[in-house]
Amino acid sequence: MSDGGEHYFSQTPDIRSEPRDVDVLLPDISLTLTSDHGVFSYGRLDDATRIFLESAPPPPASGSLLDLGCGYGPIALTLAARSPHSDVIAIDVNERARALTAANAQRNALSNVTVCPPEAVPADIVFDAIYSNPPIRIGKRPLQALLLHWLGRLAPDGTAYFVVGKHLGSDSLAGWLTGQGFDVERVSSRNSYRTLQVRQEREVR
Ligand SMILES: C[S@@+](CC[C@H](N)C(=O)[O-])C[C@H]1O[C@@H](n2cnc3c(N)ncnc32)[C@H](O)[C@@H]1O
Numbered sequence: 001m002s003d004g005g006e007h008y009f010s011q012t013p014d015i016r017s018e019p020r021d022v023d024v025l026l027p028d029i030s031l032t033l034t035s036d037h038g039v040f041s042y043g044r045l046d047d048a049t050r051i052f053l054e055s056a057p058p059p060p061a062s063g064s065l066l067d068l069g070c071g072y073g074p075i076a077l078t079l080a081a082r083s084p085h086s087d088v089i090a091i092d093v094n095e096r097a098r099a100l101t102a103a104n105a106q107r108n109a110l111s112n113v114t115v116c117p118p119e120a121v122p123a124d125i126v127f128d129a130i131y132s133n134p135p136i137r138i139g140k141r142p143l144q145a146l147l148l149h150w151l152g153r154l155a156p157d158g159t160a161y162f163v164v165g166k167h168l169g170s171d172s173l174a175g176w177l178t179g180q181g182f183d184v185e186r187v188s189s190r191n192s193y194r195t196l197q198v199r200q201e202r203e204v205r
Contacts, residue, residue, distance in 0.1 A: 008038065008039055008040035008041075008071070008094065008097075008135075008137075009040075009069075009093055009094055009135050009137065009138060010038070010094065011093050011094060011095060012094075012095050012096070013037065013038025013039070013094065013095075013096050014038075015037045015038045016037065017036055017037065017038075017096075018036065018037055019034045019035070019036050020034070020035050020036070020042065020043040021033070021034060021035075022034075022035050022041075022043060022044060022045055022072070022074075023045075024045055024053070024074050024077075024078065026053055026054060026078065027054070028082070029078055029081045029082065031074075031077055031078070031081065031104075031108050032107070032108070033072055033073055033074060033077065033100075033104045033107070033108075034072065034100055034103060034104055034107070035072045035100065036072070036096060036100060038094070038096050039071055039072050039094060039096050039097045039100060040069075040071040040072075040094075040097070041071060041072075045074055046074075046133065047191065047193070048133050048163045048164075048165060048193045049074050049075060049133050049163070051163065051188075051190045051191060051193045051195075052075070052131075052133060052161070052163035052193070052195055053074065053075065053078050055187075055188040055190060055195060056131065056161045056163070056187070056188070056195050057159075057161065057187065057197070058082055058083075059079050059082055059083040059086060059129050059131070060083065060086065060128050060129055061083055061085055061086070062083070062085040062086050062128075063086055063087070063127075063128030063129070063155075064086070064087050064089065064125055064126070064127050064128055065079050065083065065086050065087070065088045065089070065127065065128065065129050065130070065131065066088075066089050066090075066091070066121075066127045066129070066130040066131070066132075066150065066153070067079065067088065067089070067090045067091070067130075067131055067132060068091060068130055068131075068132035068134060068146070068150050069091070069092055069132055069133065069134055069135050070090035070091060070092045070097060070098070070101045070115065071092065071094075071097050071100075071101070071133075072097060072100040072101060072104060073090060073097075073100060073101030073104045073105065073113075073115075075131050075132070075133060076088050076090035076101055076105075076113055076115075077101070077104055077105060077108060077110055077113065079131060080105065080110040080112050080113045081108070081110060083112075084112060085112070086112060086128075087112055087114065088112055088113045088114070089113075089114050089115075089116065089121060089125070089127075090113055090114070090115045090116075091115075091116060091117065091118045091121060092115075092117070092118075093117065093118065095117075098115045098116070098117065101113070101115045102115040121153075125153070126153055126154065126155040126158070127150075127153055127154055127155060127158055128155050128157075128158050128159075129158055129159050129160070129161070130150060130151070130153075130154060130158070130159075130160035130161070131160075131161050132150075132160070132161070132162050132163075133162075133163050134146070134147065134162055134164065136164065136165075136168045136169070140169075143173075144176065147162070147177070148180065151182065151198060154199075154200065156200060158199070158200075159197060159198070159199050160197070160198040160199075161187070161195055161196065161197055161198070162195070162196045162198065163193055163194070163195050163196075164193070164194055164196065165192055165193050165194075166192040166193070166194060167192060170186075170193075170194040170196065171194070173196070174186065174194070174196050177196070177198055181200075181201050182198050182199065182200065182201060183198070183199045183200070183201050183202070184196055184197070184198050185197045
């Protein structure tokens with residue numbers, strides 16, 4: 001992740017709006033998305049996000065998918081395009097980010113995306129998969145609490161994927177998640193960005 005230290009996770013950015021298009025060009029999907037000031041990775045696709053979208057395992061063909069921390073929507077909308085029969089929920093604390101993701105879903109005719117603040121996710125939904133470029137910059141303890149909270153909403157057979165830079169502590173995060181009782185595997189590593197696959201630990205019979 002390379003977020004330049006902006007306060008992209010403030011809830012209501014008051015910096016002036018200056019929308020700028022970002023082309024998300026992947027081997028299988030092309031989307032044009034609107035980004036804006038006050039939202040993570042203005043005017044460009046973040047390197048970690050690009051690598052994640054190029055190398056993370058594909059989403060399941062159906063079910064409920066979560067993008068934890070959607071920003072202007074590159075992960076959520078790629079999931080929605082790759083898995084048109086799934087229901088993608090995109091959450092973010094940043095109101096401008098949520099508005100952009102919702103508008104970008106419309107712009108790209110992706111009707112299987114619901115955007116909402118984290119606290120509005122219905123309590124009875126469990127997720128078949130979670131994909132996230134998580135907000136490392138909120139700090140270690142808040143990040144751990146955030147991940148534990150949403151990993152608790154994973155279906156028993158569900159899988160979460162997180163992209164984290166080595167320089168931002170991917171290896172210690174992986175170790176910590178293992179210590180919390182999850183099965184953690186590094187499923188890809190490119191340009192110092194790791195994709196971690198996280199599952200509930202299975203009981204040995
Ligand atoms: C590293 S950015 C990734 C944004 C986008 N997914 C991308 O790849 O461009 C992390 C996002 O998490 C959001 N965020 C921060 N704290 C959060 C929280 N408690 N719950 C949900 N999202 C949060 C930030 O506002 C930010 O948009």
